[in-house]
Each structure stands twice: as C-alpha cells, then as structure tokens.
Amino acid sequence: MQVIATAGHVDHGKSALVRALTGMEPDRWAEERRRGLTIDLGFAWMTLPGGDRVAFVDVPGHERFVPNMLAGVGPAPAVLLVVAADGGWMPQSAEHLAAIDAVGIRHGLLAVTRCDLADPGPATRQALDFVSRTSLGAVETVAVSAVTGTGLPELRAALARLVAALPAPDPAAPVRLWVDRSFSIRGSGTVVTGTLPAGTVTAGQELLLTPSLRPVRIRGLESLNEPATSVAGVARVAVNLRGVPAGVPARGMALIEAGRWTLTKLLDVRLSQPSGMTPPPGMTPLPEMTLPPEITLHIGSARTRARVRPLGASAIVRLMLRDALPLHVGDRVLLRDPGGAGVAILGATVLDVAPPALTRRGAAAAAGAELAAWPDLPSAADLLRRHGFLRAGALAAMGVSGSPPPVAGDWLADPARWAGLRGQLAEAVAAHARRDPLAIGMPPEAARAALGLPDRALIEALAHGMRVQVQLQDGYLRPPGPPKVLQSVPSLPPRLAAAVRAVLADLAAAPFIAPEAGRLRELGLDPRAIAAAARAGLLLRVTEQIVLAPGAEAEAARILARLPQPFTTAEARQALGTTRRVAIPLLEYLDRARITQRLPDDRRRLRLGLADGPPWAC
Numbered sequence: 001m002q003v004i005a006t007a008g009h010v011d012h013g014k015s016a017l018v019r020a021l022t023g024m025e026p027d028r029w030a031e032e033r034r035r036g037l038t039i040d041l042g043f044a045w046m047t048l049p050g051g052d053r054v055a056f057v058d059v060p061g062h063e064r065f066v067p068n069m070l071a072g073v074g075p076a077p078a079v080l081l082v083v084a085a086d087g088g089w090m091p092q093s094a095e096h097l098a099a100i101d102a103v104g105i106r107h108g109l110l111a112v113t114r115c116d117l118a119d120p121g122p123a124t125r126q127a128l129d130f131v132s133r134t135s136l137g138a139v140e141t142v143a144v145s146a147v148t149g150t151g152l153p154e155l156r157a158a159l160a161r162l163v164a165a166l167p168a169p170d171p172a173a174p175v176r177l178w179v180d181r182s183f184s185i186r187g188s189g190t191v192v193t194g195t196l197p198a199g200t201v202t203a204g205q206e207l208l209l210t211p212s213l214r215p216v217r218i219r220g221l222e223s224l225n226e227p228a229t230s231v232a233g234v235a236r237v238a239v240n241l242r243g244v245p246a247g248v249p250a251r252g253m254a255l256i257e258a259g260r261w262t263l264t265k266l267l268d269v270r271l272s273q274p275s276g277m278t279p280p281p282g283m284t285p286l287p288e289m290t291l292p293p294e295i296t297l298h299i300g301s302a303r304t305r306a307r308v309r310p311l312g313a314s315a316i317v318r319l320m321l322r323d324a325l326p327l328h329v330g331d332r333v334l335l336r337d338p339g340g341a342g343v344a345i346l347g348a349t350v351l352d353v354a355p356p357a358l359t360r361r362g363a364a365a366a367a368g369a370e371l372a373a374w375p376d377l378p379s380a381a382d383l384l385r386r387h388g389f390l391r392a393g394a395l396a397a398m399g400v401s402g403s404p405p406p407v408a409g410d411w412l413a414d415p416a417r418w419a420g421l422r423g424q425l426a427e428a429v430a431a432h433a434r435r436d437p438l439a440i441g442m443p444p445e446a447a448r449a450a451l452g453l454p455d456r457a458l459i460e461a462l463a464h465g466m467r468v469q470v471q472l473q474d475g476y477l478r479p480p481g482p483p484k485v486l487q488s489v490p491s492l493p494p495r496l497a498a499a500v501r502a503v504l505a506d507l508a509a510a511p512f513i514a515p516e517a518g519r520l521r522e523l524g525l526d527p528r529a530i531a532a533a534a535r536a537g538l539l540l541r542v543t544e545q546i547v548l549a550p551g552a553e554a555e556a557a558r559i560l561a562r563l564p565q566p567f568t569t570a571e572a573r574q575a576l577g578t579t580r581r582v583a584i585p586l587l588e589y590l591d592r593a594r595i596t597q598r599l600p601d602d603r604r605r606l607r608l609g610l611a612d613g614p615p616w617a618c
C-alpha cells in the first residue's frame with residue numbers, strides 16, 4: 001500500500017478527483033459537503049491497475065486551513081498536486097508546493113483538472129516550471145476532468161507507475177505514528193488513525209503516546225477498514241488503544257516505540273533554501289536568511305511554536321519548542337511564519353536533537369560553524385565528536401546506527417577525545433599526589449569531576465587502559481609506585497609531615513632506594529621523628545636509618561616472588577633495583593616479618609608458597 005496526499009488551491013477540484021478515482025467521499029463532514037469546501041483531512045482509497053492499493057489523504061486548499069493541510073502532507077511519501085485548467089497557478093498552489101518542498105517529498109504527480117472547462121496547456125506549463133525547481137523535480141502530468149471522466153484512465157496508470165517506483169520503507173524501522181484523528185467507538189474505546197511511513201505495528205504491542213510518554217497497548221488494528229494483526233508502513237492505519245481514555249489522544253501526538261526516539265524541546269537545524277530559490281548545482285551561496293524570533297514548526301501531524309536562536313552567520317539555528325516532539329537527526333521539519341512579511345514557509349533538517357548548552361562566549365558561532373559542515377544525515381562519528389560521550393541507547397534514540405563499540409559499560413566516546421583524556425587523567429592524578437603525597441590516592445569521583453566526564457565508569461575504564469601512568473588500587477587512583485596505604489589520618493606536626501612528604505616523593509620514583517642518612521638529617525628526620533612517622537603508618541621503618549614507603553614490604557614480596565626460589569641476596573638486590581645498603585636490612589626485615597625464610601646457605605625463599613603470588617599482593 002502507498003499513501004498519497006493531495007495538494008492545491010481551494011476549489012481546484014482535489015476532492016472531486018479523489019471521489020472520481022475512488023468512488024469514496026473524502027469530505028467527511030456535513031458542513032464540508034454543504035459548503036462544497038474541504039475543511040479537514042479526508043480519507044479514501046482504491047486498487048490501482050496492477051493490484052497495488054493506494055490511500056489518499058485529501059487536504060483542504062483554503063488558506064485558513066493550511067495547518068490541516070500540513071498535518072496531512074507531513075507523513076505522506078508522495079503527493080498528487082492538483083491545478084485547475086481554468087484557474088491556473090494560485091497562491092495556495094504555491095504555498096502547498098513550498099510545503100511539499102520544505103518537508104522534502106520527492107515523489108508526485110501533477111493533475112491538471114477541470115480540463116473540460118479550459119485548455120490545460122497553459123496551467124500545465126506554468127505549474128511544471130515551479131514544480132521542477134522543488135524536491136519533486138520532474139513529474140508526470142495528466143490532464144483530467146472529474147466531471148466528464150477525461151484522463152481518469154491515464155491518471156490511474158500514472159498513479160500505478162508512481163506507486164511502483166516508490167521506495168519500500170524498512171518494516172523494522174522505529175515506529176512513529178503521527179495521530180491525525182482520534183475518536184472512540186462504542187464497545188472498542190479509543191481509536192487513533194494516522195499514516196505509518198515505516199516500521200510495523202502489531203496487535204498487542206506496547207507503544208508510548210507523546211508527549212506524556214504514557215504507555216498504551218494496541219488492542220486491535222485496521223487498515224483501509226479491514227482488521228489486521230500487523231501492519232507495516234507505508235500504510236493508513238487505525239489503532240484501537242488500551243490504556244488511554246478517549247479524549248486524551250489528539251492530532252499532533254504520536255505513538256512511538258520506547259527507546260527509539262528522542263523526545264525533545266531543543267534542536268539544532270539547518271535551514272534549506274526556500275522553494276523556487278534552489279541555485280544551480282555547484283553554486284550554493286545561501287542568501288542571508290532572517291527568521292522571526294518565534295515561528296511555527298510542523299512535523300508529521302504536529303505543530304508547535306518555536307523560539308529561534310541563530311547560531312552564527314550560517315543557516316544553522318537552534319529551536320526551542322513549546323511542546324516536546326519525538327525526533328531523529330535527519331528529520332525534516334517545516335517552519336512557517338503565518339502572516340509574516342518574509343519567507344512564509346521554510347524547510348529545515350534536524351542535525352541534533354539533544355544539543356549541548358551554549359554557555360561559553362562565542363559558543364553559538366562555534367556551534368554554527370561546526371554544524372554547517374555536517375551532512376544532512378549526521379553519523380555516529382559526527383555526533384560523538386560534538387558530544388564527546390553518548391550512551392549507546394541515547395545515540396540509537398537519535399536515529400543513528402553504526403555506532404562504535406562502547407569504551408565503558410554502554411558509553412560511546414569520540415576516539416580523539418578518549419585518547420586525549422589519558423594524558424589528562426595521568427596529569428590530574430599526578431597533580432593530586434604532588435599536592436598531597438600522604439593521601440591514599442585520588443578518588444575516581446574527583447577525577448571524573450576534574451575531567452568533566454559524565455560517569456565514574458569512564459574514569460575506571462581509562463585507568464584500566466593505562467596502568468603505566470595511573471593505577472587504580474583499593475578504589476583510588478595513584479601514580480605508579482608502591483601503594484601508600486594509610487589507615488589513619490596522620491596528625492603529625494606540620495614540619496614532620498612536610499619531611500615525610502618529601503621522603504615519599506623521593507621514593508615514588510625509586511621505591512627501594514631509601515634516602516641516605518644525610519638526606520634524612522637534612523629533612524630533620526631523626527630516629528624519634530622516624531619512629532613517630534612509622535607509628536602513624538606514614539613510613540615503613542626497616543631500621544633506624546632505612547625508611548621506605550608504607551607497603552614497600554608487600555611490593556618487595558611481590559617482586560621476590562617472581563624470582564626462581566630460593567634466591568641469593570645479589571639476585572634480590574638486583575630485582576628490587578637497589579643497593580646492598582638497603583637490600584640486606586630489607587631482607588632481614590622480611591625474615592623477621594616471616595615473609596621470607598633464610599636458608600643455611602644464606603639464600604632465601606618466600607614462605608607459605610608465596611612464590612605463586614603473595615596473599616597481600618594488591
């Protein structure tokens with residue numbers, strides 16, 4: 001099935017043509033029939049030669065009802081543009097064509113009707129000239145009369161060719177069914193109708209009704225008055241809903257699949273050339289486009305007010321909507337300024353549905369310059385470059401596929417930003433340690449805040465990927481080196497604390513090169529001070545003269561465990577990267593601590609099968 005919307009000036013014969021083609025009455029209201037004027041959307045359908053079915057959404061031509069017209073054309077993939085032979089090109093012919101161009105409809109037919117009243121030639125030539133400059137491009141033309149029937153067989157054949165040439169939409173595409181009618185049926189309850197452009201709706205399926213995101217379940221389905229268990233777009237569909245009282249759904253709301261759309265009030269868009277102003281290929285100087293500060297935005301059957309914020313001098317603007325809409329990047333929206341002096345209708349392409357706040361000075365112009373270079377269908381790489389980080393679900397809800405693998409959990413990252421963060425994290429952790437060498441380490445939450453990341457999991461994933469520069473131990477981030485496990489908060493005199501900090505800083509680079517006696521003296525670390533620092537857990541006192549960082553014994557055990565057992569003093573000294581001055585007292589300390597065992601031949605081995613990995617290894 002396909003859906004075709006009519007378009008054209010008031011009284012040019014749209015409804016008469018639909019009636020002549022389908023035998024159905026598109027003017028549903030008594031008032032419409034009495035006045036001979038379409039006010040709201042009408043629906044009729046037929047089987048084409050060849051067997052394809054086509055449904056028509058018949059729109060009103062009167063200028064007062066342009067919003068209704070837009071609700072009908074919005075979700076339709078093709079149009080039947082009607083121009084009366086005796087009327088010629090008229091204001092709403094132009095306005096409807098501008099709307100078709102703005103929403104980017106590429107498929108259609110031109111019917112020059114009432115050809116029993118005038119020669120269709122001049123109206124045809126005039127219309128084709130305008131049509132050819134829009135998204136419709138070259139279209140087939142048929143001269144018809146709804147009264148005499150002239151041209152109707154040719155029109156049916158042309159419709160069959162048009163429908164056969166329309167692209168087949170993806171039945172697995174995300175469902176977004178714009179509601180164009182809502183009513184209740186005794187015994188069934190709430191029913192909404194709409195044009196389903198793509199995707200599949202199925203009885204029993206749960207959908208969300210925008211903008212409240214109220215969950216509703218499909219109780220039953222009909223398409224073209226026939227019951228169905230499942231309907232794939234393109235289709236006209238009537239959906240009987242469970243979970244929502246009649247009177248709640250209204251035109252402009254949409255039924256959407258959870259997680260597959262972004263409901264947003266804020267979007268960045270690129271304005272398109274107004275209809276008829278498309279420059280020749282290769283030449284695209286955009287004329288200066290000035291929009292009013294507030295404008296009406298249409299998409300699908302929805303309409304809302306939007307505040308406009310230009311982003312620099314380009315055709316990029318930020319729109320702040322009065323009502324949230326379910327959108328994807330790449331969506332086409334129509335901007336209209338009823339009663340405005342300038343461009344009355346303009347199309348725009350949605351580039352971002354969750355744009356970042358513009359807080360810095362010059363941010364708006366920078367955003368405009370960045371987005372101006374984007375394609376109409378932004379890729380995952382484009383969006384990640386702009387946002388830095390996005391959850392996979394958020395990117396999918398923007399309508400973007402082909403995302404890279406996540407860097408942590410379901411977080412996706414811009415590769416350049418991610419690579420740059422390694423250096424930043426190493427620097428932040430090193431600076432933290434310099435500021436406070438006695439601290440147990442930098443909490444990942446502090447690092448997250450310092451680097452401006454959205455989730456701590458990203459810090460942890462970064463740290464795991466860069467063990468050489470940063471270690472994540474016991475839940476804290478530290479520069480590499482022996483762990484400084486401090487159990488209690490030290491309460492040492494400031495002079496002593498500063499001296500201990502200096503020693504730990506020396507040891508950070510070479511953990512087993514204990515400071516020389518001269519250095520300890522220079523720092524004022526006499527045996528009493530060293531004992532106090534050791535008691536506070538801030539230093540490991542190997543002997544009166546040999547001090548190391550706390551935890552150095554565990555680090556030593558870990559290193560010695562890697563040696564062939566038993567090992568000599570020389571082997572141990574070499575493995576620890578130190579001198580005999582430190583190695584001998586340290587090994588004796590480890591003997592006393594029953595970490596190592598000294599054998600009669602003066603070699604040593606780790607006790608308790610620690611060669612397989614000491615239990616205190618961190």
Ligand SMILES: Nc1nc2c(ncn2[C@@H]2O[C@H](COP(=O)(O)OP(=O)(O)OP(=O)(O)O)[C@@H](O)[C@H]2O)c(=O)[nH]1
Nearest residue numbers: 010011012013014015016037038061114145146147
């Ligand atoms: N002679 C003649 N009259 C026609 C033809 N098509 C439509 N009409 C008449 O033109 C008038 C307007 O026709 P409609 O079909 O209501 O026009 P419309 O485009 O649907 O008008 P709106 O929906 O109000 O925009 C009616 O009186 C029709 O009977 C035709 O091919 N020949």
Ligand SMILES: [Mg+2]
Nearest residue numbers: 014015037038
């Ligand atoms: Mg009509």
